[in-house]
Amino acid sequence: MSDYDEDDVDYLGGSDEDDGFDSPDTGDDDHDYVTRTFAVKEEAKKELEYESLNPERILQIIEGDAQKVVNISGLELGICQILCRVNRWNTEHLLDKYMDSPGSTLATIGDRWSASQDCYAPPPSKRVRRNQPAEFVCDICCMTPDEGETFKPRCGHEFCKDCWGYYLDTKVTEGECLIKCMGEACKVVLVDSDVKANCSEKSWRLYQKLISQMFVKSNSHLRFCPFPECDQAVSCRDVSESSLNTLVPTVYCVNEHPFCFGCGMDCDHRPVICKVAAIWLRSAKEDSGTSQWLKANTRPCPKCKQMIEKNGGCNRIMCQNCKHQFCWVCKADWSSHGYNNSTCNAFKESDKADYELEAGSKLERWLHYFDRYNNHELSARLDEQLYERTEEKIVEVQKASGLSWIQAQFMKNAVVELTQCRTTLKWTYSMAFYMKAGNSKEMFEDIQADLEKSVEDLSQMLEIEIEDINVAELRQKMIDKTVYVRKRRDIVLEDTAKGLQDGRWEWMIALD
Known part of the structure; x- marks a missing residue:
């Protein structure tokens, strides 16, 4: 279980106002740019502009956001990286919080503010305050590692590198990108350089991928390409939730995979808008067999019109609502019908009530x-x-x-x-x-x-x-x-x- 709540955020679930995220820097960096144009009016064409981002470009944007916080706050880059992550890269909100209360802001990642020196100070560890033993013993595995085979983050909790490696590989595999120190009750979140120095290369690549995924999910102007094995994302600032009733925002990643930026569907569902497409797919999934089943297995009571499901082989049916008894096949009153099946073996079109004709018409239309x-x-x-x-x-x-x-x-x-x-x-x-x-x-x-x-x-x-x-x-x-x-x-x-x-x-x- 992650130390931080990283629930998925549907990027069009918020308001249409500026959410505080900085737009991607599209300067002279080498990145893929794609623009698709579709007509919405005869006299003018609305251009949906978007950028296709590869994994390297996403990490560049993430690094740029952290550097902006460094430039304004004066904090170390590693601290700013995890602060951005905790605050979902809403850098404006983060800096406002930090300026108002640096202590409480740093406390969210286990750090503290030195009021006397008016500066950031790493939290002291219990191990630092007590006398160091002559021979170091790892508190996790109770082994004495070779010299230089230990590591301690800024909190001072020291453990052998083998234990750090196993711990970090496990946490990353579990999907965490905000990993706390192994020290008992320690709330310090490890900076990226600590993770990279002690985990495997495979775990480091996954760690970066997890950061990218969290960043994209946190930003309402970004969405990953939904096609399997595709690692591209798309940045688009032209789409808001309110626009989805009048716009079908189809985009293409650099690999030419079409998908809807509004709902994330892995296809071009033009011309139908997202809400209608979703309702249709839900109905198609639920009703494709249900309508036929209902028509064959349910009947309205001839007296009170309550729908009744047949759950046995006998054609003698009693309505649980009004207690009326009738024949399942021809709907005749059972008191006159009885078990004489010869009275209902012929189909009479006139026997079909208006509501049955309407139901049949609806089914036929569907x-x-x-x-x-x-x-x-x-x-x-x-x-x-x-x-x-x-x-x-x-x-x-x-x-x-x-x-x-x-x-x-x-x-x-x-x-x-x-x-x-x-x-x-x-x-x-x-x-x-x-x-x-x-x-x-x-x-x-x-x-x-x-x-x-x-x-x-x-x-x-x-x-x-x-x-x-x-x-x-x-x-x-x-x-x-x-x-x-x-x-x-x-x-x-x-x-x-x-x-x-x-x-x-x-x-x-x-x-x-």
């Missing part, structure tokens, strides 16, 4: 949108598999046409565009499900249908056998269709983004 969402998700995965197979087709194209390798890349470009378009299409169905009916929705569905048709046309082209057609003709047609598909996708994204900005879309659910 399945309409969910099936299309699911179909495009599956097709996108199949297109990704097709992307892996296009290398073979490219070789076929080169053999059949004499095209160069670069000229033959038109097929890969088509697959990439196809995958992106299917991802966009699947999210348009989740958006449409929650949109209120009206002219705006009809126009939305028109441009959605145009994109869907062009996507299917391009997908069909990729299935054509190379030997059956003229390669040069196929190449030109596929390039033209790829460009057309890209334009249709741009239209969908631009129109929906403009609709979000203008407040054109009306939702069937509350977004507050």
Whole structure:
């Protein structure tokens, strides 16, 4: 268990006001910078600016924040590093606290302030105050280490390096980056140089990673790329919680992994906003099988309309609410129905009550949108598999046409565009499900249908056998269709983004 509470902080959970964090220094340092632009209005384009940060760059920013505290407070760098960590790198708040009460601020990391000398003073240790024995014995392992094989931090608690190494490796493995001294009841937090000098190289790398993770989670303008094995983060100051009802902030790390800076979803879920996307995914997870199960296993009582679940094989059902008994199959009163099943073996459409028709209509509507969402998700995965197979087709194209390798890349470009378009299409169905009916929705569905048709046309082209057609003709047609598909996708994204900005879309659910 960590000595400090390091709960994850969702970076958009706070207020929209300045949170006290210093913006990353983007001077002349060697770092990766990426800017993506998407249209939100015809007359102007809103540019979402962000910076892709590698691990080294993150550590540079962390070091820069600590150095600022050093310059103002006059404290040692190591002390400032752990003070920044304890205060979640809110340097303005930290310096205000330190100027008001240096003693209480230093006490948070086990240090003290010398009021008589008006300066920082390391805490004295009990071992320092008593007479030193002729031969040092480590209090942890009760062994006498060789000369020079001991270490004591600024508190003066001395132990052998083997015990320090084991202790630090264990703490780092447990996920701690604010590690206290091993001394009994000692509250001194070890500075980074102490940790580096006594832990293994593997633990030191993990220690730095833990610091970086804590820094990113503490800063509302930073988010890690969610893709597995990717160590990049993105810094973006253009996104606030209040903007997420009118903006879908898709960003790309330097490795070209798309993700949403607003909710952290590991994909480009445009055009649907974060809140609607989250509600859709939750419903898809919970309701994809539940709706069908409820339809098959529950009935409303014909008398009081209370929903009843059938939990046995007998069709004689008694409502626990009003005690009415009826047949599960035809809902006839059991007093007249009895066990004569011949009276209910024929389906009568007129027997369906209005609320049952409404429930069936709702289920049918859900399945309409969910099936299309699911179909495009599956097709996108199949297109990704097709992307892996296009290398073979490219070789076929080169053999059949004499095209160069670069000229033959038109097929890969088509697959990439196809995958992106299917991802966009699947999210348009989740958006449409929650949109209120009206002219705006009809126009939305028109441009959605145009994109869907062009996507299917391009997908069909990729299935054509190379030997059956003229390669040069196929190449030109596929390039033209790829460009057309890209334009249709741009239209969908631009129109929906403009609709979000203008407040054109009306939702069937509350977004507050």
